[in-house]
Amino acid sequence: xxxxxxxxxxxxxxxxxxxxxxxxxxxxxxxxxxxxxxxxxxxxxxxxxxxxxxxxxxxxxxxxxxxxxxxxxxxxxxxxxxxxxxxxxxxxxxxxxxxxxxxxxxxxxxxxxxxxxxxxxxxxxxxxxxxxxxxxxxxxxxxxxxxxxxxxxxxxxxxxxxxxxxxxxxxxxxxxxxxxxxxxxxxxxxxxxxxxxxxxxxxxxxxxxxxxxxxxxxxxxxxxxxxxxxxxxxxxxxxxxxxxxxxxxxxxxxxxxxxxxxxxxxxxxxxxxxxxxxxxxxxxxxxxxxxxxxxxxxxxxxxxxxxxxxxxxxxxxxxxxxxxxxxxxxxxxxxxxxxxxxxxxxxxxxxxxxxxxxxxxxxxxxxxxxxxxxxxxxxxxxxxxxxxxxxxxxxxxxxxxxxxxxxxxxxxxxxxxxxxxxxxxxxxxxxxxxxxxxxxxxxxxxxxxxxxxxxxxxxxxxxxxxxxxxxxxxxxxxxxxxxxxxxxxxxxxxxxxxxxxxxxxxxxxxxxxxxxxxxxxxxxxxxxxxxxxxxxxxxxxxxxxxxxxxxxxxxxxxxxxxxxxxxxxxxxxxxxxxxxxxxxxxxxxxxxxxxxxxxxxxxxxxxxxxxxxxxxxxxxxxxxxxxxxxxxxxxxxxxxxxxxxxxxxxxxxxxxxxxxxxxxxxxxxxxxxxxxxxxxxxxxxxxxxxxxxxxxxxxxxxxxxxxxxxxxxxxxxxxxxxxxxxxxxxxxxxxxxxxxxxxxxxxxxxxxxxxxxxxxxxxxxxxxxxxxxxxxxxxxxxxxxxxxxxxxxxxxxxxxxxxxxxxxxx
Numbered sequence: 028x029x030x031x032x033x034x035x036x037x038x039x040x041x042x043x044x045x046x047x048x049x050x051x052x053x054x055x056x057x058x059x060x061x062x063x064x065x066x067x068x069x070x071x072x073x074x075x076x077x078x079x080x081x082x083x084x085x086x087x088x089x090x091x092x093x094x095x096x097x098x099x100x101x102x103x104x105x106x107x108x109x110x111x112x113x114x115x116x117x118x119x120x121x122x123x124x125x126x127x128x129x130x131x132x133x134x135x136x137x138x139x140x141x142x143x144x145x146x147x148x149x150x151x152x153x154x155x156x157x158x159x160x161x162x163x164x165x166x167x168x169x170x171x172x173x174x175x176x177x178x179x180x181x182x183x184x185x186x187x188x189x190x191x192x193x194x195x196x197x198x199x200x201x202x203x204x205x206x207x208x209x210x211x212x213x214x215x216x217x218x219x220x221x222x223x224x225x226x227x228x229x230x231x232x233x234x235x236x237x238x239x240x241x242x243x244x245x246x247x248x249x250x251x252x253x254x255x256x257x258x259x260x261x262x263x264x265x266x267x268x269x270x271x272x273x274x275x276x277x278x279x280x281x282x283x284x285x286x287x288x289x290x291x292x293x294x295x296x297x298x299x300x301x302x303x304x305x306x307x308x309x310x311x312x313x314x315x316x317x318x319x320x321x322x323x324x325x326x327x328x329x330x331x332x333x334x335x336x337x338x339x340x341x342x343x344x345x346x347x348x349x350x351x352x353x354x355x356x357x358x359x360x361x362x363x364x365x366x367x368x369x370x371x372x373x374x375x376x377x378x379x380x381x382x383x384x385x386x387x388x389x390x391x392x393x394x395x396x397x398x399x400x401x402x403x404x405x406x407x408x409x410x411x412x413x414x415x416x417x418x419x420x421x422x423x424x425x426x427x428x429x430x431x432x433x434x435x436x437x438x439x440x441x442x443x444x445x446x447x448x449x450x451x452x453x454x455x456x457x458x459x460x461x462x463x464x465x466x467x468x469x470x471x472x473x474x475x476x477x478x479x480x481x482x483x484x485x486x487x488x489x490x491x492x493x494x495x496x497x498x499x500x501x502x503x504x505x506x507x508x509x510x511x512x513x514x515x516x517x518x519x520x521x522x523x524x525x526x527x528x529x530x531x532x533x534x535x536x537x538x539x540x541x542x543x544x545x546x547x548x549x550x551x552x553x554x555x556x557x558x559x560x561x562x563x564x565x566x567x568x569x570x571x572x573x574x575x576x577x578x579x580x581x582x583x584x585x586x587x588x589x590x591x592x593x594x595x596x597x598x599x600x601x602x603x604x605x606x607x608x609x610x611x612x613x614x615x616x617x618x619x620x621x622x623x624x625x626x627x628x629x630x631x632x633x634x635x636x637x638x639x640x641x642x643x644x645x646x647x648x649x650x651x652x653x654x655x656x657x658x659x660x661x662x663x664x665x666x667x668x669x670x671x672x673x674x675x676x677x678x679x680x681x682x683x684x685x686x687x688x689x690x691x692x693x694x695x696x697x698x699x700x701x702x703x704x705x706x707x708x709x710x711x712x713x714x715x716x717x718x719x720x721x722x723x724x725x726x727x728x729x730x731x732x733x734x735x736x737x738x739x740x741x742x743x744x745x746x747x748x749x750x751x752x753x754x755x756x757x758x759x760x761x762x763x764x765x766x767x768x769x770x771x772x773x774x775x776x777x778x779x780x781x782x783x784x785x786x787x788x789x790x791x792x793x794x795x796x797x798x799x800x801x802x803x804x805x806x807x808x809x810x811x812x813x814x815x816x817x818x819x820x821x822x823x824x825x826x827x828x829x830x831x832x833x834x835x836x837x
Contacts, residue, residue, distance in 0.1 A: 028409040029065050029388075030436060037414050038385040039340050043314070043394075050310035053097030055303025060310065063392050067408045069325060074146065075393025076322040081144045082312035083321075083395075090139075093131035096124035097306050101299050104292040113282040120172035122288075123164045129156050129298055132305065150305065154298045157291055163284055174277050182276045189269045196259045196266065200226045203238065203256035212237050214251055216801050218822060218830040225263055226825065227253040311394055318342055320395035323402040329443070331359040331387075331405055331478065336398035338382040339389075353514040355382055359478055363499040363518075365469070367452075367492040368482045370503030370522035371529060374512035376482040377414070377450050379503070383480050384412055384448045407446040407478070411437050414450040427455030434468050441472060447479035453488060462487045473497045489521035684731045688713065693736065694729040702736040705729070712778065723782050755783055762793040762832075770806050777810060784837065785816055793823065794833040807833060 035041045047060045066072055085092055098121045107114055114122070133156070136148050167178045176183045200219055207213050212234035219226055222243040230238050232245070235252040241260050244253040255263065315321070318339040335354040342352050357379070359366060368376045386396040390404050413433040437447055453465030462485040469488065472479065473495050483489070492498040502522025504513040527540055688694065692705045694715060703717035713729060715722050717736070763780045765773045777794065784792050796803040811820050816837055823832035 028440065030409070030411045030440070031433070034388075034410070034412055037412050038381050038388060039338075040385060040388055040392075042340055043385075043389070046317075047307075047310050047314055050313045051306050052094050052309075053099065053303060053306045055097060055099045055299065056306030056310055059303060059307035065388065065391050065410070066393070067391065067406055069327065069406045072391055072393055072406060073325055076325075076390075076395060078146045078150075078308050079311045079315060079393070079395055080322050081147050082308050083315055085144065086312055086316060090135075092135060092309065093128050094309070096121075096128045097302055098125040099299060099303065100125060101296050104296050107285050107289060108292070111282070113278060113285045114288065116168075116174065116277065116281065117172070119164060119168055119281065119284070123161065123168060125299070125302075126156055126161050126164070129154065129302060130161070132302065147305070147308070150301055154301055155294060156298065160288060160291060163287060167280060167284060174280065178280050179276060182273065182280065185269055185273045185276060189266055189273065192262050192266045192269065196226060196262045199256055199259035199262065200228065203240070203258065204228050207234075207238050210234075210237065216798070216804070216830060217251075219825055220253065220829055221825055222253045222255075225255045226259065227255045230254050315395045318397040320397045321400040322395045323390070323398060323400055323404050325390075326403050326405055328403075329361050329364075329405055329478070330403055331357075331383075332403040333357040333383070333386070334399035334402045336382060336386060336396070336402065338378060338385065339397045341378065341382075342397055355379055355516060357383065357480075357501075357516060357518065359480075361497075363497065364476060364478045365472060365492075365498040366480045366501050366518065367469075367488060367498060368480065368501040368503065368516065368522075369484060369489055369524070371505045371512055371525040373529075374503035374505060374522075375514040375516075376503050378514075379516055380414070380448050380450055380480050380482055384410065384446075387446060407444055409440065409442070409445040410448075411441065411445065412448040412450075413437070414448065427461070430455050431464075434464075438468065438471055438475075441475050441477045443476040445475075445477045445479075447472065447477055447481075449479065449481040452481045452483040453485050454483075458485070461485075466491045469498065470495060484524045492521070684733060686731070688726055688729060688731065693732050693734060695732040695734065696724070697728055697730055702732060702734050704736060711775075712782075723786075725779070755787060759783060759787055759789070761789070761791075762795055764795045765803060765807070766795060766797045768803070770802065773803055774806065774810055777807060781811075781814060781817075781835075784835075790837055792835050792837075793828075794835060795828070796831065796833065798831045804830070804833070811835060 031037075035044070044060055044063065047063075048057050051057045051060060100118065100122060103114065103118050106112065133151060133154060136144065136151055167174060169175055174182070176186050204213075204219055207228055207230060208217075212230050214229060214231055217229045219228060221227070225243055227243050228238065228240075229246075229251045230253075232250050232252050235242065235254065238254050238256065240254040240256040242252055242254055245251065246253075318337075319342070320339070333355055335356070337352045337354050345352050353375075357366070368379060370376055386398060387404065387407065388410060390396050391406060391410075396402070396404070411433075413430060433449075437449075441447060452469075453461045455461060465483070465485065465488055469481075469491055476497065489500055492500045499518060500521040501516055501518045502520055504515045504517055505511070505523070505525050505528075506513055527544060530540055531537070688705060688708055690705055690708060693702060694705050694713075695702050696715075696717075701717055703715040703722070705713060706716050706721070707714040708726070711726050713724055713726050715724060715729065763777065765776060768776065773796075780792070794807055796807055798804075808820065811817055811833070818836045820833055820835045822830050823834050
């Protein structure tokens with residue numbers, strides 16, 4: 028049960044419905060959004076949450092889920108149940124598109140891992156699309172929504188006859204047009220045109236009786252009459268008969284298809300319902316990603332635990348303006364069921380209350396909530412709210428009367444499975460009496476073991492919350508020194524309204540405040556202020572303690588790294604010393620072996636002088652080799668000391684030559700910096716040699732330079748040129764619109780356009796100049812005749828603009 032009827036407007040869920048509707052891609056999904064209802068069934072809620080969580084995982088993986096052509100054809104399926112009825116051509120095209128979407132959805136889930144998305148796969152397990160339906164639809168209709176000639180042999184024959192007749196009509200019209208032109212009956216620049224679906228000839232009003240035929244229209248001035256020649260008129264009438272016959276055959280084809288479709292409509296209606304449900308779940312997943320929502324812990328216990336909870340709409344608003352939202356931390360359980368929040372105005376009391384109500388309502392509507400996933404939510408049977416001004420002149424209700432009616436409803440219907448939300452509890456009447464009624468109401472709600480969040484400014488209610496079992500005070504913190512709210516809820520102690528501090532901050536007269544302070548009693552104010560400031564200081568100290576703890580942890584990590592590094596260096600030092608000692612010992616041993624070997628050979632040669640001299644020389648060589656081995660590290664050190672970095676000579680600033688561009692100048696492209704030689708200058712158009720590539724370019728895009736073109740590697744040259752060509756190709760359009768341009772402006776635009784078309788090897792383009800007064804058309808054609816690369820040009824077909832467009836072939 029939800030109370031009152033406008034509960035969704037009070038907590039902001041109506042705005043969430045709008046955001047969900049915008050996230051849907053089909054009317055079927057939007058219908059599901061409109062049908063969102065509060066549920067107290069834990070299994071149903073859990074299933075809806077898990078379905079949304081699975082779709083969030085699909086979005087996070089980046090897999091392309093089909094989202095096109097979600098078209099609701101269920102009303103059409105109902106309409107064609109009548110025998111003899113047939114599906115319209117446009118509807119058949121929608122059927123083809125939506126059946127392909129359904130097939131893509133089935134393929135998506137079929138191609139995923141077996142264990143992935145079990146609940147979403149359950150939704151589509153019974154969806155079956157008869158393959159012959161799509162095959163038949165493809166045989167009848169092409170991808171542009173037109174009935175194929177091959178849909179039936181009779182239709183193909185009819186269309187062949189129509190094509191023949193249409194060619195005959197154009198032959199007759201051209202014949203009459205040529206005769207009329209020779210006779211001087213036509214205005215200047217007249218062309219065959221279309222009126223009422225018929226090919227007609229524009230004739231001067233004075234000569235309208237000279238050409239036999241049917242008048243279809245006249246110009247706005249009345250000076251030109253559009254006449255269909257009599258010979259082509261008869262053939263056109265035959266075409267009309269063929270068109271009627273074509274329509275009858277198309278209806279017959281659609282009727283036969285509908286007869287084969289009719290038995291499958293119940294199964295298809297179920298498939299389209301599933302497609303709409305998937306669209307709805309996808310919209311919930313997209314919205315959940317926007318607000319950072321995930322399914323929380325659902326519990327059967329009477330325990331509500333909010334961690335890092337934020338109001339989703341406030342979060343989106345602050346995110347758009349670059350602000351952050353202070354998260355809400357709150358807990359209600361069997362011992363502390365009713366939370367009484369007090370604190371300054373504009374301190375966040377009402378936001379806390381609405382956040383609790385909105386998140387609980389979202390959850391029980393199957394939506395993930397903007398809170399930490401380890402938050403715990405019970406399921407309530409009833410959620411009531413009393414918030415805002417409900418006075419009504421029609422019902423003779425004052426503000427306080429409406430509050431009393433709400434309190435009466437709460438006392439009658441609240442129980443242990445209810446969540447009540449009351450803003451500004453007890454206000455609206457004489458403070459002492461209003462507080463007394465509110466206190467008695469609070470005691471009754473405690474007796475009913477109801478869960479709830481209430482906000483107030485009354486001291487008597489704060490004292491009652493301290494006295495009554497099952498209730499607990501909470502305060503919105505306020506920085507007395509800075510005179511600003513902190514938007515943080517601290518449970519356990521009541522808060523102050525800080526009326527004097529807020530009044531002083533907004534510039535209320537100080538003498539009035541002084542008198543008010545004497546009347547209210549200074550002790551109470553000082554106690555409230557000191558109590559609240561202690562809470563604020565406590566919060567600041569906790570934050571600093573956390574920062575110091577983080578710093579200590581980082582310092583410990585750095586000290587551990589230092590200790591490990593020191594141990595590693597000591598170990599390496601010992602290893603190097605041990606290795607050096609071993610190498611020195613080996614050198615000594617080798618020296619001893621050389622000396623002993625020399626002495627032994629001298630003895631064996633019996634001190635022969637030549638032999639002794641030779642042995643001494645070998646000993647000296649061995650000594651030099653050993654000395655080199657010892658001096659090698661010193662030599663490396665000396666080599667390193669000899670090394671000096673080369674001085675960097677700054678590059679001279681180039682002096683840009685002045686004067687007009689002329690043949691033979693070296694020029695640089697302002698965009699890209701490539702240097703080339705100027706080959707030709709024709710007005711504002713230049714031809715430049717860039718690495719053996721002739722490039723036609725506007726003179727204002729070039730600048731003189733003293734640099735000579737260097738040799739560019741083939742790869743660099745190709746890359747730079749292709750990059751420019753690719754950019755032009757991406758921006759090039761096949762039609763140039765020159766309507767409304769002056770003659771000189773039009774020629775300049777046309778020159779650049781033709782150059783780009785030649786550069787990109789375009790085969791055919793259109794120049795849209797309009798008919799108007801006929802000024803641009805001859806000027807444009809005169810220029811086109813001067814371009815030797817143009818193969819030909821002429822008027823576009825009548826159905827594509829006629830004399831208002833010039834087609835150009837290269």
